[in-house]
Amino acid sequence: MSAAPPSATTSSQQTSGAARLLQRQLKEINTANDLSGISVGLLREANVFEWEVSLMINDDCKYYGGAIFRAHMTFPPEYPLLPPKVVFQSPVPFHPNVYPSGELCISILHAPGEDRYGYESAAERWSPVQTPETILLSVISLFSEPNEDSPANLDAAKLLRAQREGRDREFAKRVRKCVRESLGDD
Template identity: 80%
Template sequence: MSSTTASSSQTTGAARLLQRQLKEMRAAKDLPGISVGLINDDNVFEWEVILMINDDCKYYGGAYFRAHLLFPPTYPMLPPKMVFQEPVPFHPNVYPSGELCISILHRPGRDEHGYEHESERWSPVQTPETILLSVISLFGDPNDESPANLDAAKLLRAERETGDREFRRRCRRCVRESLGED
C-alpha cells in the first residue's frame, strides 16, 4: 500500500470516527454546558464548541465561551487543538491568542521538559467529550503551575495568597464580554 493510500484511508477512518463522536455528543443528555457543531458542514475535522461555564467556578456569573476544536487527519493517534474565539477567556491555561494549554492535548509520549507524566498526555482513548469535560473542569480549578498566560497565573496566585481581588475582577470582565454586556 502506498503512503498516499495509507494516509487517505487513515483520514477516512478519522472522519468516520469524528462523525460518530459528533452525533453521539449531540444526542447526549448528560453533557450540560456543552454544545458542539461543525464550523463548515463539509469539514468534520473542524468543530465549533460553545461552553457554558456555570456560576460555581472562578468565572463568577457564568460565561459562554466559543472555541474551535481542530482535529488532525491522524486523529485519534494525535490530539486536536482547541482555540478560544473572541472574547478569549482570561485564564492561566489559555494563551492570549486563544489556544488552550492542557495536558491531555499535548502530544503523546515523554515530556521533554519533565513536567508531565506520559499518562497525563494525549492518548487515543480520549474523545471530544472527555476533552471538553476536562476543559470545563479546568475553569473550576485552573493550573497555575505551568501557565500559558503568566498574568492570569500571577493574579490567581495573589488571590490565593493575599486575597487580592484583581483575578476575580478580570474574570468578571471576561464573563461580561462573553455575555455581550461589555
C-alpha cells in the first residue's frame, strides 16, 4: 500500500481542521444570545463549508429597516487562512456594497495582504482572527452605513449620494421595493 503524497495529506488535514473549526463556529453562533437578527444553518447537511444565512435588518436601520435577506456563505478549504464568500440570494439588496449578482463586497472579505490598487490597507482586509460571527455583524453594520466610496453597485452608490445631498429620493424608493420583495410583499 502506498502512502499519499505529502501535499495531499497536508491538504486533507487542512480541510479537516477547517471543517472542525466551522462546526464549532456554527454551534457558537447558534447558541449566542447576543446575535438577534442573524440565523445560520448548513445549506446541505453533509457540507459544513456552505452556510445559509438569514439577516433580519431591524427597523432602526435607516435604509433597510424590516427587511429579511438570505445569503449563502461559502468557505474555502483553506479557511481560516482565506476568507469566505457571501452571496445574497433573490431578492438581492439594492446596496452600494452588493454587486447586482448578489456578491458582497466588504474589505474584511478581501484576500489578505496589501491591496494592489492601494485603496485598502492590509489591516482592513481578511485576517484569520475574523469569524463568521464578526463577518455577519459587519454585514449588518453595512446596512446601516453603506460604504459608497468603494462601490460594487455604482448605481446604488450614485443614488445614495444624491439622496444624502437632498437631490433625489430614488435610492429610498428602490430600497423600499427591495424590502417589500424580501418580505414577500411584492
